[in-house]
Amino acid sequence: MSGARRLVECVPNFSEGRSRDIIDAVADAVRRSGPARLLDLSSDPDHNRSVLTMAGDPESLRLATLALVAVCVERIDLTRHRGRHPRMGAVDVIPFVPIRGVSMQDCVGLARALGEEIARRHSLPVYLYEEAAASTGRRNLADIRKGEFEGFPAKMASPDWKPDFGPDRVHPTAGCVAVGARPFLIAYNINLATDRLEVARSIAAAIRHSSGGLRCVKAMGLFLEDRRQAQVSINMTDFRSTPVHRVFEMVRSEAARFGVAIAGSEIVGLVPQDALIEAASHYLRLEGFDPSRVLERRLEEDDV
Amino acid sequence: MSGARRLVECVPNFSEGRSRDIIDAVADAVRRSGPARLLDLSSDPDHNRSVLTMAGDPESLRLATLALVAVCVERIDLTRHRGRHPRMGAVDVIPFVPIRGVSMQDCVGLARALGEEIARRHSLPVYLYEEAAASTGRRNLADIRKGEFEGFPAKMASPDWKPDFGPDRVHPTAGCVAVGARPFLIAYNINLATDRLEVARSIAAAIRHSSGGLRCVKAMGLFLEDRRQAQVSINMTDFRSTPVHRVFEMVRSEAARFGVAIAGSEIVGLVPQDALIEAASHYLRLEGFDPSRVLERRLEEDDV
Numbered sequence: 318m319s320g321a322r323r324l325v326e327c328v329p330n331f332s333e334g335r336s337r338d339i340i341d342a343v344a345d346a347v348r349r350s351g352p353a354r355l356l357d358l359s360s361d362p363d364h365n366r367s368v369l370t371m372a373g374d375p376e377s378l379r380l381a382t383l384a385l386v387a388v389c390v391e392r393i394d395l396t397r398h399r400g401r402h403p404r405m406g407a408v409d410v411i412p413f414v415p416i417r418g419v420s421m422q423d424c425v426g427l428a429r430a431l432g433e434e435i436a437r438r439h440s441l442p443v444y445l446y447e448e449a450a451a452s453t454g455r456r457n458l459a460d461i462r463k464g465e466f467e468g469f470p471a472k473m474a475s476p477d478w479k480p481d482f483g484p485d486r487v488h489p490t491a492g493c494v495a496v497g498a499r500p501f502l503i504a505y506n507i508n509l510a511t512d513r514l515e516v517a518r519s520i521a522a523a524i525r526h527s528s529g530g531l532r533c534v535k536a537m538g539l540f541l542e543d544r545r546q547a548q549v550s551i552n553m554t555d556f557r558s559t560p561v562h563r564v565f566e567m568v569r570s571e572a573a574r575f576g577v578a579i580a581g582s583e584i585v586g587l588v589p590q591d592a593l594i595e596a597a598s599h600y601l602r603l604e605g606f607d608p609s610r611v612l613e614r615r616l617e618e619d620d621v
Numbered sequence: 622m623s624g625a626r627r628l629v630e631c632v633p634n635f636s637e638g639r640s641r642d643i644i645d646a647v648a649d650a651v652r653r654s655g656p657a658r659l660l661d662l663s664s665d666p667d668h669n670r671s672v673l674t675m676a677g678d679p680e681s682l683r684l685a686t687l688a689l690v691a692v693c694v695e696r697i698d699l700t701r702h703r704g705r706h707p708r709m710g711a712v713d714v715i716p717f718v719p720i721r722g723v724s725m726q727d728c729v730g731l732a733r734a735l736g737e738e739i740a741r742r743h744s745l746p747v748y749l750y751e752e753a754a755a756s757t758g759r760r761n762l763a764d765i766r767k768g769e770f771e772g773f774p775a776k777m778a779s780p781d782w783k784p785d786f787g788p789d790r791v792h793p794t795a796g797c798v799a800v801g802a803r804p805f806l807i808a809y810n811i812n813l814a815t816d817r818l819e820v821a822r823s824i825a826a827a828i829r830h831s832s833g834g835l836r837c838v839k840a841m842g843l844f845l846e847d848r849r850q851a852q853v854s855i856n857m858t859d860f861r862s863t864p865v866h867r868v869f870e871m872v873r874s875e876a877a878r879f880g881v882a883i884a885g886s887e888i889v890g891l892v893p894q895d896a897l898i899e900a901a902s903h904y905l906r907l908e909g910f911d912p913s914r915v916l917e918r919r920l921e922e923d924d925v
Contacts, residue, residue: 326916356919372920416916508908565905581908587916590894596901601869604812604885612630612720612891613917615660616676 322617323374323418325427326501327353327382329411330368331389332404334360339392340367346384347371353381356587365400366409370587375419375427379434382411386435386494394490395466405462405469406492412447413498416589424498425449429481432496436483439491442473443482446497451481458495466492500533500555503592504585507549507568510578514540517547520571524549524564531567533559546580556592562599590614626921627678627722629731630805631657631686633715635693636708638669643696650688651675657685660891669704670713674891679723679731683738686715690739694795699770709766709773710796716751717802720893728802729753736800740787743795746777747786750801755785762799770796804837804859807896808889811872813851814882818844821851824875828853828868835871837863850884860896866903894918 333339340360347355353373360367371381386408393407411431413424428449436443450456454477464472469487472478479485480493487493509517517538522528525536533555539548549568553559569579591608598606608614637643644664651659657677664671675685690712697711715735717728732753740747754760758781768776773791776782783789784797791797813821821842828834829841837859843852853872857863873883895912902910912918 324917324920354920356916372916561901561905579906581906583908584910584914587914587919590898590915590917593901593915594894594897596905597865597897600904601865601900602883602885604887606888610888610891611894611897612660612676613628613894615891616628616658 324372324416325375325378325419325424326370326372326414326416327378327411328368328370328414329382329385330366330409331385331393332366332395332398332400332407332409333389333393334365334367334400335362339388342392343367343385343388344369346388347381350381350384351377353377361402363400364402365398366402366404372416375423378413379427379431382431383434383438386411386439386441390439390441390488390491395492396490398466403459403462403465404492405464405466406441406488406494407490408494409462410446410458410495410497412496413449414501415498416501417591421448421498421500428496428498432494433482435494435496436480439488441483441488441491442480442485442493444493444495445481446495448498449496455481458497461495469493500557501589501592503553503556503561503588505551505553505561505564505582506585507551507565507582508541508544508580509547509549509572510580511547511575512540512545513575513577514538514547516572516575516577517549519575520549520568521551523571524551524567531559531564534564556589556595560595560599561592562596565596628676628720629679629682629723629728630674630676630718630720631682631715632672632674632718633686633689634670634672634713635689635697636670636699636702636704636711636713637693637697638664638671638704639666643692644671646696647671647689647692648673650692651685654685654688655681657681665706667704668706669702670706670708676720679727682717683731683735686735687738687742690715690743690745690798694743694745694792698794699796700794702770707763707766707769708796709768709770710745710792710798711794712798713766714750714762714799715801717753717800718805719802720805721895725752725802725804732800732802736798737786739798739800740784743792745787745792745795746784746789746797748797748799749785750799752802753800759785762801765799773797804861805893805896807857807860807865807892809855809857809865809868809886810889811853811855811869811886812845812848812884813853813876814884815851815879816844816849817879817881818842818851820876820879820881821853823879824853824872825855827875828855828871835863835868838868860893860899864899864903865896866900869900 357370389407432443521536521538524530535552661674693711736747748765825840825842839856
C-alpha cells in the first residue's frame, strides 16, 4: 500500500471585489482549466479584493493559476482600482500550500516555475516570497508590497527591488505579482466566558510569538458585541510545529489565572484533516497513531 | 455546495483461511468487479476464515459482493471445512455499514436487495440480521448461526427458521448466508499504567452496557504480557450514539478511583474520520463545527 493522492492548496488574491462580471469570469476560467477544484471564493467590496481557494495536484494548479492570471491581467486595471486592502497587482499574491503527499520544497518548485512562466507570458514582474524567496529580505510579503501599485515605478528603480522574474518595470495595468509557498494557515478563535477585553488581550500577548509566546502563532484580543464575550483571535501559521491543542491548552491555562473559563472555540474557513486528527490523537493519548488508519484516507491509497 | 460522495463499507466473512489459491481468487473477483475498493483482507488459518473489508457506493458494493459470493459458492465446500470459528456458510456473513452520505435504511435496502439476488442466483438460503432483520428474533447473528452448517438441515425443519429468501433447504456445499446492516464498529483499547488485571476488569465492568454502563459499548479486561500492563479492550458498536471521548473519559474517571492513570490507547483496524473529528471537536470545544470545513471533505463536494 502506498502513494496517497498528491494535494496542494493555492489561495490567489486578486484585485477585484465589486464587479460580479469580472469575479465570475475569473472563477469560470479556473473551473474550465482542468481538474483543479474551486473550494471557496470570497469577495470583499470594501477591500475591492477577492480570495479564491483551490486545490489539486501540482500540474492542475499550474493550469488553474495560469488561467486565473490571464483573465485578471486582461480584465483588471490597477490605474482605476481603489480599495482598503494594500495591493500591488491585478493578481496580487499567489501562495502554494502543501496539504498531502507533497513537500514544502515541491511547492517552492511549483511557485518558481509558475513565476517564471507568468513573467514570460504577460511581461509581469514577479517577486518570490516566504518559503520560495530567493533571499531573506524577500520573505515577508508586506515588505515586498510596500509602496503598492502607485509606488512601484520608484521602488523598482533601486537594484534592491529587481524582480525575481520578468521585466524591471511595472506592468502598466496589472502591476506586479508575488508568488510564494507557505504552510497552511489556520484561523482559530477562542471565546472566553467573560466580557473583559483586557483578559483576551493579556492572553493574546502571552501566547503570540511576537511577544514571547508560541512559535508560529499570531493573536489579538477582541470584544464580540453580539455575544458580550471577549475573544482571543488566532492565526496559526504552521500547525505541524505548533498544533491546535497546544494553543488551546495554553489559552486555558492563561485564562484560569484570571478565573476565566473557555466558552468555546471556532475554526474560520477550512482546516486540514491532519490538524484535527492530531488533536484527537493528543487528547485520546493514541499511541503511534497512523493516519492511514482513517478509513477515508485508506480509500485514497492503493488496494491491498 | 452539496452531495458528498456516497460511501458504504462492507465486511464479508468467508470460510477459507488456509488456501492461498482460493483466497486470492476471491480477492481478484472483488478487484475486477468494478469501482469498489478492497481496503483490507485478513485470513486466519486457525479459524479457517477470511475477513475482507471493502468500500464504495451502494451499486459498486452490490457488484463486488455478487462477485465474491459466486467465487465462494464455486470454490468452498463446507462438507470438508474445519476451523475454530463457528460458521454456517461458504460466505458466512455480509454486513453493510453506512459511512457517509447514506442512511442505515439505505444499507438495509441494499442488504435486502442483495439477499434476494444471491438467493435466486445460487439457490442459497439467506437470513437477514441486525438492522436488516425482518423480526427481532433474527437480529442477533449468533442466534441465526447456532447449530452451524452441520446442524442446519435439522434447524430448517422448523418453521421458525424458514429463511428470508431462497429455498427451505441448506445448499449442499455452500450452506446458508447471513446478510445484514449495522453501524461501524470501532475496536479501541485503553492501556493502563498498572499491571493489575483486576483494575482493567473492574473498569470494563463499569463501562460496558451488559453490566450497566454505556450503551453500544462492549469491554473486557486483559493483561498484556509484553508490556506488563493491564488493558481495557473495547468494542464500540455505534460511535455516533456513544462517542470515543465519552468512553475515554469514563475509563479515566474509573481508573482514577484506583489511583491508576491511562498510559495510552490504540485503535485496532480502521476508524471513520467522523469519530476523530468528533473527539477533536469535543476537547477543543468547537462551537457548531461543520465537518465540511475539513479541507479534504470539501474536495468531495461540488465546486463553489
